[in-house]
Every structure is written in structure tokens, then in C-alpha cells.
Amino acid sequence: MNDETLSAVDVRDAVKRYGDFTALKTISLSIKDNEFFTLLGPSGCGKTTLLRMIAGFEDVTEGAIFLYGDEIENLPPHQRPVNTVFQNYALFPQMTILDNVAFGVEMRGNSKAEARRRAGEMLELVQLSQFSSRKPSQLSGGQQQRVALARALAPEPKVLLLDEPLSALDLKLRKAMQLELKHLQRETGITFIFVTHDQEEALTMSDRIAVMSAGELQQLGAPTDIYERPHNMFVADFIGETNLLEVSVDKIAQGRATCHLGGGHELTCNQVDDIGVGAKVHMSIRPERLFMSDIPAEAESLKGTVKENIFAGTDITTIVALAEGPDFIVRTSNSDRGNKRIFEPGTEMYVNMEMGAGRLLVD
Amino acid sequence: MAGGAASGGSATTDTYKDARGWLLMPAWSVLLVLSLAPVFMMLVYSFLTKEFRGGVIWEFSLAAYDQFFFDRGLFGDDPPVIEWTYLTIFWRSIWQAGAATILSLLIGFPTAYYIATRPENVRPVWLFLITIPYWVNLLIRTVSMKFLLRDQGPLNDLLMSTGLISEPIHIINTNLAVQLGLFYSYLPFMVLPIYAAVERYNFALSEAAADLYANKWVTLRRVLLPAVKPGVVAGCILVFVPSLGAFLAPDLLGGAKNFMIGSLIEEQFKGNAGNWPFGAAASMVLLTMVLIILLICARQQSKAGKEV
Numbered sequence: 001m002n003d004e005t006l007s008a009v010d011v012r013d014a015v016k017r018y019g020d021f022t023a024l025k026t027i028s029l030s031i032k033d034n035e036f037f038t039l040l041g042p043s044g045c046g047k048t049t050l051l052r053m054i055a056g057f058e059d060v061t062e063g064a065i066f067l068y069g070d071e072i073e074n075l076p077p078h079q080r081p082v083n084t085v086f087q088n089y090a091l092f093p094q095m096t097i098l099d100n101v102a103f104g105v106e107m108r109g110n111s112k113a114e115a116r117r118r119a120g121e122m123l124e125l126v127q128l129s130q131f132s133s134r135k136p137s138q139l140s141g142g143q144q145q146r147v148a149l150a151r152a153l154a155p156e157p158k159v160l161l162l163d164e165p166l167s168a169l170d171l172k173l174r175k176a177m178q179l180e181l182k183h184l185q186r187e188t189g190i191t192f193i194f195v196t197h198d199q200e201e202a203l204t205m206s207d208r209i210a211v212m213s214a215g216e217l218q219q220l221g222a223p224t225d226i227y228e229r230p231h232n233m234f235v236a237d238f239i240g241e242t243n244l245l246e247v248s249v250d251k252i253a254q255g256r257a258t259c260h261l262g263g264g265h266e267l268t269c270n271q272v273d274d275i276g277v278g279a280k281v282h283m284s285i286r287p288e289r290l291f292m293s294d295i296p297a298e299a300e301s302l303k304g305t306v307k308e309n310i311f312a313g314t315d316i317t318t319i320v321a322l323a324e325g326p327d328f329i330v331r332t333s334n335s336d337r338g339n340k341r342i343f344e345p346g347t348e349m350y351v352n353m354e355m356g357a358g359r360l361l362v363d
Numbered sequence: 364m365a366g367g368a369a370s371g372g373s374a375t376t377d378t379y380k381d382a383r384g385w386l387l388m389p390a391w392s393v394l395l396v397l398s399l400a401p402v403f404m405m406l407v408y409s410f411l412t413k414e415f416r417g418g419v420i421w422e423f424s425l426a427a428y429d430q431f432f433f434d435r436g437l438f439g440d441d442p443p444v445i446e447w448t449y450l451t452i453f454w455r456s457i458w459q460a461g462a463a464t465i466l467s468l469l470i471g472f473p474t475a476y477y478i479a480t481r482p483e484n485v486r487p488v489w490l491f492l493i494t495i496p497y498w499v500n501l502l503i504r505t506v507s508m509k510f511l512l513r514d515q516g517p518l519n520d521l522l523m524s525t526g527l528i529s530e531p532i533h534i535i536n537t538n539l540a541v542q543l544g545l546f547y548s549y550l551p552f553m554v555l556p557i558y559a560a561v562e563r564y565n566f567a568l569s570e571a572a573a574d575l576y577a578n579k580w581v582t583l584r585r586v587l588l589p590a591v592k593p594g595v596v597a598g599c600i601l602v603f604v605p606s607l608g609a610f611l612a613p614d615l616l617g618g619a620k621n622f623m624i625g626s627l628i629e630e631q632f633k634g635n636a637g638n639w640p641f642g643a644a645a646s647m648v649l650l651t652m653v654l655i656i657l658l659i660c661a662r663q664q665s666k667a668g669k670e671v
Binding site (some may be wrong): 055057071077078079082083084086088090091092093094103104107128151152176347 | 565566567568570572573574575576577578581585587589590
């Protein structure tokens with residue numbers, strides 16, 4: 001098996017049970033070679049369990065895991081050509097930074113000198129050469145994080161596993177590291193599997209994202225797919241902010257579904273395969289896909305009153321109360337204020353929906 | 364007023380400073396009365412002249428040390444000759460205590476590791492089980508050990524019935540019996556500090572080592588052991604030091620041939636045959652030896668801390 005479509009990691013019908021508790025319910029997914037792949041979900045969704053199953057720290061109750069075509073689920077961790085960046089780094093406290101990074105290279109059968117040479121290179125790559133003789137406790141959190149990264153990359157793993165590596169860093173450092181990780185992945189060409197509960201981080205960094213919840217795969221796709229075309233309630237709600245509206249589908253024609261929501265308002269959006277006429281479902285509309293006007297626009301328009309404006313630097317969030325029915329959140333970018341209007345609280349106005357902004361969700 | 368507040372603050376710290384000396388009094392007096400005073404008494408007694416039937420005559424003498432180290436006196440006309448009898452006993456004590464320590468480490472480390480890796484709610488049960496035998500007096504335990512190890516005792520019966528051996532192994536009155544006795548007496552002192560160290564150990568480090576291609580043995584040697592070393596050293600000291608001065612196990616299990624320094628000292632203070640200054644001198648030699656060993660350990664530890 002050596003064709004070009006060979007996946008880096010192939011998880012086939014993997015199940016993980018702890019006694020009566022099922023942590024993972026039959027997951028199957030393929031991670032492509034040279035991909036930045038993210039497992040995203042709230043804590044307890046099984047994303048870390050899946051990562052640890054690939055690393056070999058958890059055994060697989062049922063199913064199989066393949067690494068570039070080789071079945072690995074029965075190999076002990078030290079025989080799997082994957083390396084992990086641990087959440088709290090797990091640097092060896094008694095060893096110097098250089099010895100930490102050299103450890104894996106040496107264990108792969110290289111001489112101590114060769115391992116140290118390689119470790120030196122890796123430390124240069126993460127710009128920590130000057131700290132090579134220090135102990136981990138003498139480094140800051142961000143520096144330790146980069147050492148952990150260098151240590152995991154030094155033995156040239158086929159796949160790099162990252163278990164929420166940025167969660168302990170402050171916001172600014174986290175943003176910088178996100179970019180650094182992304183660049184590092186491009187440069188090394190190694191497949192990265194990244195676990196996070198931070199949807200923004202996932203959207204920024206990933207080629208593809210697997211959204212997980214309650215031990216199940218909810219949706220798998222590119223960041224734009226996941227954001228623009230969420231498949232179900234969970235994904236729409238978990239990724240970004242959205243208006244979730246209870247609607248009933250009245251009519252489906254020419255790929256468009258006409259729905260109404262409480263208070264008799266009518267909305268149209270693209271049809272979704274699994275949802276037919278009469279269904280009571282939810283519609284998701286991203287707040288930035290709505291705009292306000294004093295006269296009804298040509299598209300979908302709903303009359304309402306401004307309740308509150310919340311200024312948050314780059315944008316302004318407006319909460320609009322409809323005459324009847326749910327409240328809407330409308331987001332206006334600060335840079336867009338020339339085109340889009342902001343109304344004072346108490347003003348009557350219309351909330352308008354861009355074409356194709358609404359998305360019907362299966363529950 | 365800022366000045367007033369500042370002086371008020373410093374007055375408070377001064378009050379504590381005054382009180383500190385008084386508050387430490389109980390601790391100091393315990394240390395002085397129970398620890399330093401007896402040692403000082405032994406030191407004084409070791410330089411006195413012996414009274415037959417026990418006791419001392421208050422007259423300065425180096426006879427006790429002379430007797431311990433030299434056959435032909437240091438103060439005679441001829442060159443001194445070293446007395447090997449007591450030094451041999453001394454050397455045997457070190458060897459026996461060392462062997463018991465190694466035995467305790469080999470059994471105690473896996474035990475401690477096992478307990479520390481159990482679920483949190485069952486760990487106290489295991490620790491409780493480990494300490495149960497210590498509710499029984501050491502003398503009783505050592506005597507039962509003697510019955511256990513006899514030629515016709517349960518251990519030999521068991522080994523014979525399983526067919527591992529065809530005739531009883533002679534254990535009692537050998538070095539091995541003493542080592543087993545010491546091992547049994549002090550095992551918890553090895554298990555408990557190692558348990559404490561392993562319990563604090565971050566097991567993610569073992570995972571990291573396995574992730575970086577290290578097998579179990581390398582992980583143990585290069586990651587786990589360095590991390591729990593303080594516990595191992597503490598356990599070794601806690602077993603070695605009391606083993607060195609033990610007298611029950613060598614007396615009851617070792618027979619006359621396997622005399623240890625503790626028995627020698629004990630004999631000097633028991634009954635009428637004793638020689639108090641000599642016993643005191645032997646104690647001082649033992650104490651000096653233990654201090655030297657502890658100093659070496661401490662230096663090793665601090666060197667390991669600075670190094671790398």
C-alpha cells in the first residue's frame with residue numbers, strides 16, 4: 001500500500017469504553033498527509049481520548065488505527081513513530097533543555113553526539129539556543145512550550161500530536177504561537193493533529209477541523225465549511241456566535257426553503273437535504289450577516305427595536321427585539337460604519353438578512 | 364499619618380521577634396534533653412574509667428578507645444598493633460546493614476510504586492496493611508521470624524512441599540537470617556518515603572518518555588528514578604542507620620558467630636559483666652560512622668542538585 005492517497009492517520013470504527021462509560025462512540029476519520037488537522041470540542045467530548053489512542057496511551061476498545069497504512073493500535077507508545085506535545089509540556093525536570101530535546105533522538109538509536117547536534121538545530125529553529133544548558137524550571141511558560149515542541153519534532157515523527165499545547169499561555173503569546181505553529185507545520189511538512197476546545201484557535205490554524213461532542217463526530221470539514229455551513233445545532237452554537245431561531249418549514253421550491261418563525265415573520269434560506277416541509281427545526285444566522293436599515297431592504301426584513309449596543313473594539317454588537325418573537329444579535333464591523341448604520345437604543349428599524357445567510361440545522 | 368503607620372508596623376514585627384525565642388523553647392528543650400544530652404553523656408562516659416560490675420569511676424581514661432582499636436596498647440613501649448576483633452564486628456555490621464538496605468530497596472521500591480499507582484481511595488488501605496505488623500513489639504516479631512526460618516519451620520516446609528528443595532535450607536544463625544530479620548524490621552521505613560515521592564511524581568513524564576521511544580527500563584532509569592531519588596535516599600538512610608545499630612535481629616537470628624555492633628554495645632550495659640566506658644566508646648564510633656555516611660549522602664544530593 002503506497003499510493004498517493006494514503007492517509008497519515010486512519011481511524012476506523014474506533015470505540016473507547018471505560019467500564020460502562022463510553023468515551024468514544026464509533027469514530028471513523030481520515031487525516032491526510034501534511035495536513036494541519038484539529039480535533040475541536042468542549043471538555044469531555046473525547047478529543048483528548050482519541051489523541052491519546054493515536055499516541056498509544058489509551059488502548060482501543062474496538063476498531064483500528066492505521067498510520068500511513070500500518071496498523072498501530074496494538075503497538076506500545078514507544079514503538080509508534082508519532083510524538084506528542086503535552087498539555088503541561090511534561091519536560092524532564094532533571095535534564096537540561098538540550099538533553100530534553102536530544103532524548104527522543106537518542107532513543108531512536110542515534111549516538112549521544114548526533115542526538116545533541118540535532119537537538120541544537122531544533123533549539124535554533126524555536127530560537128532557544130541560548131537556553132540549552134538551563135533546566136526547564138528556569139524557563140517561562142512560553143519558552144517551555146517551545147522546548148516541548150522542539151523535543152517532539154526532533155526525532156522527526158511521521159505525525160505530531162498536540163494536546164491543547166497553548167491553553168496555559170496568555171492571549172498575546174497564544175496568538176503568536178498559533179502563527180508559529182502553523183508556519184512550523186508548513187516548513188516541516190509533518191502532519192499535525194491538534195486538540196483544542198478553543199474554536200477561534202481551530203479556525204485560525206487548521207486545514208480541516210473535526211468537531212466532536214459527547215464522544216461523537218459532529219462535523220468534519222474546512223474551517224469555512226464548519227463556520228458557514230454548520231450541519232447541526234451543536235456545531236452552529238459551538239463555533240462562533242449565532243442567532244438560533246426556531247422555525248417551521250412551510251415550502252420548498254427551487255432549492256430554497258421558506259420558513260416562518262414565532263410572531264409570523266417569514267424567512268427564506270437554502271434548502272438542506274435532510275429537512276422537508278413541515279419540519280420544526282432551527283435556523284442559524286451569523287450576526288455579521290445581518291444589517292440594519294430604517295426602511296425595509298429588498299431581502300428578508302424584520303421590523304424591530306434596538307435594545308442595546310455593545311462596543312467591543314473591532315465591532316459593535318446590537319441586540320434587537322422584534323415586535324413578536326426572539327431577540328436578534330446583529331454585528332457591525334467598525335470598519336463598515338460608512339455603509340452600515342448603527343441605531344440608538346429605542347429606535348425602530350429593520351433587521352435585514354443577506355442572501356444565503358440563513359442555514360437550516362438538523363438537531 | 365504615614366510615619367505612625369510605618370512605626371506601628373515595625374513594632375508588630377519586633378513583638379514577634381521577641382516572642383520567637385520563647386515560642387521555640389519547647390522544641391529546643393526537647394532537642395536538648397532528649398537528643399543532645401544523652402549523646403553528650405555517652406561522650407563523657409567513653410572517656411572515664413570502668414568500674415567492675417557496671418558503672419564508672421570519674422577518672423579520665425582512654426582505655427575504652429584503646430581497647431576498641433588496639434591490641435597492644437597505644438601507650439606501651441612497643442609499637443601499637445591493631446585489634447581486629449571489634450573492627451571486624453564493625454565491618455560485619457556495615458555489611459549486614461547494607462545488605463538489608465539493598466534487600467529493602469529491591470522489595471520496597473516496587474511495593475511503594477504499586478501502592479502509589481493504585482486508585483486514590485485504596486492507597487490508605489495498602490499503607491495500613493504495610494504498617495500492621497508494626498503494632499506488634501519488635502522482640503515478638505523477631506522471635507516469630509526465628510520460628511519461621513527454622514529448619515523445620517513453615518518456610519522450609521513450604522519450599523519442600525512445592526518440591527523446590529529436597530532438604531531444608533539452613534537459614535537460621537547465618538548472615539542471611541540477620542539480613543532477613545533487619546529487612547523485615549525496617550521495610551516500612553523504605554516503603555513510606557518512596558511512596559511519598561512516587562505519589563508526587565508527574566506520570567506525564569513517563570508518558571513523555573514512552574512517547575519519545577524509551578522503553579520501560581530506560582524510562583525507569585532516566586526519568587522515574589532521578590525524579591524520586593530524594594525518597595529513595597531517605598528510605599535507604601532510614602533503613603541503614605537503625606540496622607547498623609540493631610541488636611535484636613543479630614542476637615536472635617544470627618547466633619554467636621554473627622555478632623553485630625549493636626549486640627556488642629548492648630552487652631556492655633547489661634548485667635554485671637559490662638564495661639560502660641567501652642560500650643560508650645563503641646557507641647561514639649558508631650555515631651561517627653553514621654554521621655560520615657549522612658554527610659556523604661547530603662553532599663551527593665547537593666552536588667546532584669547543582670550539576671547539569
